[in-house]
Amino acid sequence: MIWISFKPLSPESRTAPPTCTRCEKRPSIYYRPYSGERLCSSCFTESIKERVQRTIARFEMFEHDSRIAVGVSGGKDSLNLLHILAEIERDYPRAELIAISIDEGIYDYRDEALEYARRACRILGIEHLVLSFKELFGLTLDEIVDKTAGGELKPCTYCGVLRRRALNMAAKIVEADRLATAHTLDDMAQTALLNIMRGDLRLLASSHPSGRSLPGFVRRVKPYCEVPERESALLAYLKGIEFQSFPCPYAEEAMRSDIRRFLNQMEAKRPGTLFIIYRASVELASRLGGGSEPLGVCSLCGEPTSGDICRVCKLLRKIGATDKWGSSTISI
Ligand code: SF4
Ligand SMILES: [Zn+2]
Numbered sequence: 561m562i563w564i565s566f567k568p569l570s571p572e573s574r575t576a577p578p579t580c581t582r583c584e585k586r587p588s589i590y591y592r593p594y595s596g597e598r599l600c601s602s603c604f605t606e607s608i609k610e611r612v613q614r615t616i617a618r619f620e621m622f623e624h625d626s627r628i629a630v631g632v633s634g635g636k637d638s639l640n641l642l643h644i645l646a647e648i649e650r651d652y653p654r655a656e657l658i659a660i661s662i663d664e665g666i667y668d669y670r671d672e673a674l675e676y677a678r679r680a681c682r683i684l685g686i687e688h689l690v691l692s693f694k695e696l697f698g699l700t701l702d703e704i705v706d707k708t709a710g711g712e713l714k715p716c717t718y719c720g721v722l723r724r725r726a727l728n729m730a731a732k733i734v735e736a737d738r739l740a741t742a743h744t745l746d747d748m749a750q751t752a753l754l755n756i757m758r759g760d761l762r763l764l765a766s767s768h769p770s771g772r773s774l775p776g777f778v779r780r781v782k783p784y785c786e787v788p789e790r791e792s793a794l795l796a797y798l799k800g801i802e803f804q805s806f807p808c809p810y811a812e813e814a815m816r817s818d819i820r821r822f823l824n825q826m827e828a829k830r831p832g833t834l835f836i837i838y839r840a841s842v843e844l845a846s847r848l849g850g851g852s853e854p855l856g857v858c859s860l861c862g863e864p865t866s867g868d869i870c871r872v873c874k875l876l877r878k879i880g881a882t883d884k885w886g887s888s889t890i891s892i
């Protein structure tokens with residue numbers, strides 16, 4: 561019997577593991593504070609898969625014959641999502657899964673993560689495309705950081721914008737009609753508060769888990785968006801999934817970290833806070849209508865944009881690197 565002391569346990573469960581409230585047979589290993597459930601290992605694992613299935617159904621994320629590109633970073637969340645989608649896909653023979661990974665070029669960090677991603681794809685028998693910043697944009701993130709040291713923009717700003725573009729390009733290369741990313745419940749709640757605190761209603765409006773079909777973009781969906789991060793960690797542990805656990809060397813102590821700390825405290829005091837914020841943000845995104853439409857194409861790279869020049873080209877131009885990238889001829 562595995563008895564995982566994965567805090568918080570309910571007070572009465574500190575001496576002996578109470579029985580699972582789902583199967584009413586096996587001893588529980590996890591107390592879920594926001595629902596009051598006590599779950600055994602197999603009911604816990606099953607409950608996460610069911611939650612992902614419900615999220616997919618509620619937001620009508622996939623068709624029966626969808627070709628789904630899954631963004632896999634090599635961290636616990638994306639590897640868990642890949643395993644769950646592979647399991648679900650077995651019931652949909654006309655659907656296809658392809659893993660896509662982006663190598664930003666972060667020395668001594670991304671290589672290990674990509675190895676975990678490759679290993680998982682081999683085990684699951686899933687095609688895997690890896691694209692790098694270097695081959696797409698002519699520079700690694702390390703090189704960009706060297707060029708921009710001391711500037712007003714941080715590595716995560718470049719990384720976030722370029723990775724978003726790279727994922728869309730990779731999804732187009734593998735001819736996917738959906739791009740699934742492993743944003744967790746914590747990510748969703750943090751992003752919602754971040755967008756409100758920055759007064760960015762456009763981003764708030766475009767953060768709906770079901771994404772939108774826009775010309776030039778593969779529809780981005782977030783089937784993992786109702787899974788709390790701590791449950792994602794437990795799931796990886798229970799399933800024996802190997803993942804990269806040390807943080808990116810460029811991870812900043814930025815506003816998101818403050819929000820993460822605040823939300824973790826609130827969740828510990830008032831279980832369910834993350835869900836409340838997430839649901840409110842989904843409702844707001846629906847009412848706001850999904851954000852602005854890209855009106856045309858970028859005059860430098862030809863990708864869709866709402867202005868004359870897209871954000872990627874603006875950033876690359878800022879560091880004098882627009883000549884190094886153009887249309888990609890990379891294929892799987
Ligand atoms: S922490 Fe920042 S730089 Fe590192 S992978 Fe994430 S977004 Fe990129
Ligand atoms: Zn059970």
Ligand SMILES: [Zn+2]
Binds near residue numbers: 860863
């Ligand atoms: Zn552009």
